[in-house]
Amino acid sequence: MKLHLHKSDQQYQINGVDSQAITINHQPYAQPLIISDDALSTDWFSGDWESLGAQALEAILAFKPEVVLLGTGDKQRFVHPKHLQSFLNAHIGVECMTTAAACRTFNILTAEGRKVVAALLLEKHLMTA
Template sequence: MKLHLHKSDLQYQINGVDAETITINYQPCTQSIIVSAEALSSDWFSGPWETLDAERLAEILAFKPEVVLLGTGDKQRFIHPRHIQVFLEQNIAVECMTTPAACRTFNILTAEGRHVVAALLLEKHLAAG
């Protein structure tokens, strides 16, 4: 079977994730982040899950997403429906999933050319509040 090297034109790619680190472009990030193929915002949110509010979620909108992947740490959690409504009113799909699942999905969707934004929370920061 013939294999071809595919070099991505994307500026930001997720290379790995574990309980304490998200690796972007082979550089470890130890804070919760917002990332798109073109932009990265580090140290996005830290605190108990219940304190993730509309103001923090609105920071995601600055990335002008088509799809938002909310990585909710080691377990799947859901934001309040009123927060989801803010995205839906702007025709932005939002999905809540574990952070590792959001990282995998981010890579797939960006490879397809979709304008996806991943807001990725690390479990250690959710408990830090």
């Protein structure tokens, strides 16, 4: 059986995550961010969970996702459905999960060639904002 090295076109990969930082391409980021396989935005959101509304979420649409993974910190939280209307109108799925789960899922889906975008929040920002 022949084995071939598969080189991915994926520019960004998540290497690790904890409540303080998300490590992308071996560089830690200590702020909320949006990541796709070929783009990274580190100036996405600041505020507590209750202030995460439609305007902040609509910034994700610029990445043209098929699926959005919303990492909600160390515990799973859910966005009010009224804030997701623009995603529903565009037939874009949004999944809310812990940030660690969103990071793992992001790596799996991008490796499969899916157009996934992860919007990732860190617990330290949600608690202190």
